[in-house]
Amino acid sequence: MLSKFLRLYRQYLQQLHSDNGSTLLKMRLPFLVAGIVSSLIVSASGMAHAETLRIGGTGVALGGMILLGSAFEKQHPGTMVEVLPSLGSSGGIKALLAGAVDLSVASRELKEAEQEKGAQARLYATTPLAVVTSLDTDADAVTTQQLAQMYSGEMTHWPSGQPVRLVLRPVSETDTQILSSLSDAVSQAIVAAHERAGLLKATNDQENAETLERLEGSIGAVALGQIATENRRLKVLILNGVLPEAGGVAPQDATFSKSLYIVKTQNPSNMASQFFEFIFSEEAQSVLAATDHTPAR
Numbered sequence: 408m409l410s411k412f413l414r415l416y417r418q419y420l421q422q423l424h425s426d427n428g429s430t431l432l433k434m435r436l437p438f439l440v441a442g443i444v445s446s447l448i449v450s451a452s453g454m455a456h457a458e459t460l461r462i463g464g465t466g467v468a469l470g471g472m473i474l475l476g477s478a479f480e481k482q483h484p485g486t487m488v489e490v491l492p493s494l495g496s497s498g499g500i501k502a503l504l505a506g507a508v509d510l511s512v513a514s515r516e517l518k519e520a521e522q523e524k525g526a527q528a529r530l531y532a533t534t535p536l537a538v539v540t541s542l543d544t545d546a547d548a549v550t551t552q553q554l555a556q557m558y559s560g561e562m563t564h565w566p567s568g569q570p571v572r573l574v575l576r577p578v579s580e581t582d583t584q585i586l587s588s589l590s591d592a593v594s595q596a597i598v599a600a601h602e603r604a605g606l607l608k609a610t611n612d613q614e615n616a617e618t619l620e621r622l623e624g625s626i627g628a629v630a631l632g633q634i635a636t637e638n639r640r641l642k643v644l645i646l647n648g649v650l651p652e653a654g655g656v657a658p659q660d661a662t663f664s665k666s667l668y669i670v671k672t673q674n675p676s677n678m679a680s681q682f683f684e685f686i687f688s689e690e691a692q693s694v695l696a697a698t699d700h701t702p703a704r
Contacts, residue, residue, distance in 0.1 A: 463491035464499025464512035466612025470636025493611040509679040511670040528668040532700040534632030535651035539641040543623040548645035558596035574627035575608045582628045631699035653699045
């Protein structure tokens with residue numbers, strides 16, 4: 408049952424934006440997630456198939472893991488890589504240490520307590536964080552000053568006259584921390600935005616991207632790697648005169664970037680060890696490089 412639901416979820420991510428499948432798949436998502444959760448409980452009791460590899464963690468890495476999982480399956484007939492819906496970095500590591508998943512993905516380094524419990528992480532790629540809006544927004548660029556004004560509420564409309572629609576992430580999220588690093592004004596404005604009533608807040612990377620796609624005049628941040636692997640219909644804005652790109656050389660590209668880690672236990676299964684090493688293979692690095700990641704060679 409778990410395999411069935413997760414295959415459907417994989418199709419959901421890959422086909423979300425197709426012309427004839429988007430609405431139906433969005434309607435089916437709550438039922439898929441509910442089935443996955445209930446099936447995962449059963450699997451954790453020892454009923455999962457022995458040749459199934461489960462991966463969970465930060466949402467920004469899930470699309471890439473699905474692509475890498477497909478490539479891995481071709482090399483290992485009879486195996487299946489199941490990528491769970493977003494658990495977040497911390498949730499994925501907790502699931503790994505509890506034995507609910509075989510590997511996890513994170514967008515931050517391990518905490519000391521996680522290392523003490525046996526988690527081991529290795530950087531496998533970076534991907535730029537981009538300031539984005541919907542395709543219906545009549546804007547192509549934004550500045551740090553404008554971002555501060557948008558988050559503070561001082562700038563309520565785009566130059567075109569379209570209303571600014573903020574999509575916030577939790578203060579503790581890596582995306583929020585990276586945005587805050589742009590300037591003290593942006594950092595203070597983001598704190599103020601979280602205190603304003605009525606603003607939209609996305610709890611995970613997939614919800615964040617979907618909301619930004621849907622709203623005309625939206626403004627928020629999404630990693631280029633997620634946009635590429637999930638085929639997101641988002642407009643990447645030029646920030647302070649720079650269009651973000653993987654492997655970019657501008658100083659902004661180095662600081663405005665997300666680091667992605669693959670995490671295992673001290674004693675991973677044979678299949679988990681094989682997939683862990685596969686991520687650093689030439690084939691896997693080519694997949695990552697083709698989807699706006701910079702592999703950690």
